[in-house]
Amino acid sequence: MALCSVVSGGQNMNSAKDNLKERVLKLLDAEIDFVSNRSFNSPDFELETFKGLNFPKSAASNVSMQDKQSQNLSPHLARLCEAEVLSVDEERALFRRMNFLKFKANSLRSQLDPDFPDLEKINAIDLAMHESENIRNYIFRSNMRLVVSIIKKCVTPYITFEDLLSDGIWTLMKAVDKFDYDRGFRFSTYAYRAISNYAYRKIADRKKETMRFTQAPHDRVLEETRDSKRSMMGEQPWEEMSNVLTKTIEKLDQREQFIVRGRFALGNFRSIKTFQKLADELGISKERVRQLEQRAVAKLRSMVEDAKYDMLRELAGF
Structure with missing residues (x-):
């Protein structure tokens, strides 16, 4: 019985080590996209950055049903547009935290060795990525009304609101990942250009496609x-x-x-x-x-x- 217990214990340890190794390999293969900043290497940066780490209060209660109906949006899309617009300070703080968390995760990841997995570092990386994703989602929701307002202006006989919406959402998500908060201008300015430029290109392409199908030289x-x-x-x-x-x-x-x-x-x-x-x-x-x-x-x-x-x-x- 004792021998069986030793064998079983050894198998469990090997299985746990294999699982940790698999987690390390997944982390090493994953892409961590962030905008770096010189201040990230400061020893006091993390403490200053995470003082009072609370998301700004949602303005869902301030958006009336009448406002939602006037926007002519589906219930799901209306919910995405409920978050209030961020102030300059809130926006800067959230982008700083999000990118620092990814920077921290990337730094810890560089220290991982698949043959000698460190559970503490693995968990720290997972936690940092989870928190950064929560912040990213909040920034995204806070700017969904910007996407809707741009797309509504871009609807033409050649392309519908629904056709442009998915591309607008995708462009907004990419803009959140690429925005450098330290350059001194608002995220809405950066996102507006990215979303509208993409929409105009798609409209032009769709018009060419339509003309190709309806006319012959x-x-x-x-x-x-x-x-x-x-x-x-x-x-x-x-x-x-x-x-x-x-x-x-x-x-x-x-x-x-x-x-x-x-x-x-x-x-x-x-x-x-x-x-x-x-x-x-x-x-x-x-x-x-x-x-x-x-x-x-x-x-x-x-x-x-x-x-x-x-x-x-x-x-x-x-």
Whole structure:
């Protein structure tokens, strides 16, 4: 019995050591992103930095339900926007604490040895990272209203509020990590530029994408010759089918509209585009264009009169 106890105890010790080693390896592999500061090396800095370490009082109670409704936000997003805006001193203190905690964790991590794991240092690193993450989240929540106000101004016919919101949130989180509190200006100034610049770039890209799907360059339009399907159907059935498609095509997504217009010579397309030509313009395979055309025609088929089904099937080739 005694021998079994010794063996069991030895196995438990080895297992605990293996677990500690695994924790060390994870810490060494993790990325700790922080903005360094010369004052971090001062022996009195930590004591001065953590005097009265309490987050500023939330202003959730000051935000009325009427204000939330006027913002037209979902309940989850409205809750994220409840934290009050930080003062200059509060903002500076929180950024200083957050970055120092990461600096401290990184310094302790450099002292770790996987073969001789130090539990005290491991726990100290985990605690510092946990506290810095709490501060980061608080700064993030305190600036969510800034994201919403910027995004609302950037909504256009080409892009929706929801499309821009996720990118705005991501940009805000990156801005929190990159902001240098010691440069003398407010975080809101830095974040505003980052979020608005990213939003404007996305709007421009989406506009180009939309124009690409809805218009074809004039010199390319005239390159294609008439497709045999049009001559086989005759002018009158073709024109009738074109009128039906024109009325319903707007209900398709942009890529499907582009393909249907190209395949059926609608809108700016003066002649029928081949699958390969459309594939080259969209940057996808010829087979994928064929699949998208079939999907689009299936949608159109459900929108038009029963009398038009046979024409759609004949036009699409199935």
